[in-house]
Amino acid sequence: MTADPIATVHDLLVAGLRAWRVDGSVTRAPDGTLELTARGATLRVSRASLPFRWMVTFGVRSRGVTSVAGLLRTVRRVVDPDHQSNRLRIAPAPLVPP
Amino acid sequence: MIPVGVLTGFLGSGKTTLLGRLLKSPDFGRTAVIINEFGEVGLDHDLIETSDESFVTLQTGCLCCTIRGDLVLTLAEILRRRDDGAVAPFERVVIETSGLADPAPILHALMGDDHLAARLAVAGVVTTVDAVNGAETLGRMPESVKQVAVADRLVLTKTDLVDAPPNALLARLAALNPSARVLSATFGAIDPAHLFDAGVCDVSGKSPNVPAWLADIPHHHDAAHDPGRHDERISCFALIRDRPIPAVALTLFLEVMAEHCGADLLRLKGIVDIAESPDRPAVIHGVQHVFHPPAFLARWPSSDRRSRLVFIVREIPRAFVEALLAAIEAEVHEAAQPA
Numbered sequence A: 001m002t003a004d005p006i007a008t009v010h011d012l013l014v015a016g017l018r019a020w021r022v023d024g025s026v027t028r029a030p031d032g033t034l035e036l037t038a039r040g041a042t043l044r045v046s047r048a049s050l051p052f053r054w055m056v057t058f059g060v061r062s063r064g065v066t067s068v069a070g071l072l073r074t075v076r077r078v079v080d081p082d083h084q085s086n087r088l089r090i091a092p093a094p095l096v097p098p
Numbered sequence B: 001m002i003p004v005g006v007l008t009g010f011l012g013s014g015k016t017t018l019l020g021r022l023l024k025s026p027d028f029g030r031t032a033v034i035i036n037e038f039g040e041v042g043l044d045h046d047l048i049e050t051s052d053e054s055f056v057t058l059q060t061g062c063l064c065c066t067i068r069g070d071l072v073l074t075l076a077e078i079l080r081r082r083d084d085g086a087v088a089p090f091e092r093v094v095i096e097t098s099g100l101a102d103p104a105p106i107l108h109a110l111m112g113d114d115h116l117a118a119r120l121a122v123a124g125v126v127t128t129v130d131a132v133n134g135a136e137t138l139g140r141m142p143e144s145v146k147q148v149a150v151a152d153r154l155v156l157t158k159t160d161l162v163d164a165p166p167n168a169l170l171a172r173l174a175a176l177n178p179s180a181r182v183l184s185a186t187f188g189a190i191d192p193a194h195l196f197d198a199g200v201c202d203v204s205g206k207s208p209n210v211p212a213w214l215a216d217i218p219h220h221h222d223a224a225h226d227p228g229r230h231d232e233r234i235s236c237f238a239l240i241r242d243r244p245i246p247a248v249a250l251t252l253f254l255e256v257m258a259e260h261c262g263a264d265l266l267r268l269k270g271i272v273d274i275a276e277s278p279d280r281p282a283v284i285h286g287v288q289h290v291f292h293p294p295a296f297l298a299r300w301p302s303s304d305r306r307s308r309l310v311f312i313v314r315e316i317p318r319a320f321v322e323a324l325l326a327a328i329e330a331e332v333h334e335a336a337q338p339a
Helices: A007-021 A067-078 B015-024 B068-084 B102-111 B135-139 B142-149 B167-176 B211-216 B221-225 B247-264 B318-336
Strands: A022-028 A033-037 A041-047 A054-058 A063-065 B002-009 B032-037 B055-060 B090-094 B120-130 B155-157 B181-184 B234-241 B267-273 B283-289 B308-312
Touching: A007 A022, A007 A033, A007 A041, A007 A067, A007 B247, A007 B318, A022 B055, A033 A067, A033 B155, A041 A067, A041 B318, A054 A067, A063 A067, A067 B247, A067 B318, B002 B102, B002 B142, B015 B032, B015 B090, B015 B155, B032 B068, B068 B090, B068 B102, B102 B120, B102 B283, B120 B142, B120 B234, B135 B142, B135 B167, B142 B167, B142 B234, B142 B308, B155 B167, B155 B318, B167 B181, B167 B234, B234 B318, B247 B267, B247 B283, B247 B308, B308 B318
Parallel strands: B002 B090, B002 B120, B032 B055, B032 B090, B120 B155, B155 B181
Antiparallel strands: A022 A033, A033 A041, A041 A054, A054 A063, B234 B308, B267 B283, B267 B308
């Protein structure tokens, strides 16, 4: 696990585009900002101060997110708007019978 | 708890023959069978002979997509009839799917109903594979690939019709689902004891079967790096962690996997060293976005205390899963630091 959060998220976004089957690229600017380009959209991802962890800028709009999960959700809504997500469901059936 | 086995396999792969032989076995008496046939006129149920202590119920329609609710109702009904003494006190249930069924929604139905979950326990998925035509079927029919990918046991049928071991097919099965044990049946003959025993615990709850369940999980990173362990869109790999994983990191990881990869996460099972529970590892198991509640074992089943997660996925890059877990672990670690 790398200690650099920007590098970690860079790797995650690169792999995320592949997982979502979205053609695009993620580059890292000298100031540490990540620039993601896909399907004609460009998003900038940068570190944010608390209570947020990440700031996602798309055009003139900026949105703060508090987690990696929120970051992925925000990015995907822009680059893969047709995706229908599932929510984790914990079934009542126990894995080990009581 | 009454064990429920799911018997699946592509059209003509020998499910009904296997089931017919099983039901004649003294060890497989007292079985309630639910046969799902695709089409208005079912035939398979007429081909099954049962003992006096077993019975067959027929459902038509595609079990996986249109009548999942009907399956829950059928199971509830046969349990009610069992309680009322209207049918023999069966000791297990076998659901034979249609040859075109996707087993995942069936597992969801079994896992997801409160009332059924209190009485029924999934005892595994058995998938029949035709030794003669299996390779060709896997190449042409995506349904058959998924049936193999989610199996706990693969039963090679019609082996009497091939002159030599079908090595190419066996290699293909190993690539699709290396964690499934491959068995062989000739004219449907097979030891039933080896089929539906794939749960974490014996459904009686008396004989924990954790080591056997975990034996399928690779112990080395190398197992997951084998380039032969992929087959077009389906792949199987393992993530291994030497350090404990905080509980919240595991929860977040599973939530994101469900959100972004749910339909393509064919199966995930593993044992996890939870940071807050060092002596009691958590066993997890999920199909797509539906998971059992984690089960905390009384102790580690072996001296290997690493977290081991096995994924069978469709077109989910291993790099994404690795990067996601790393990012979430880093975030949880960062959040735990003083401001």
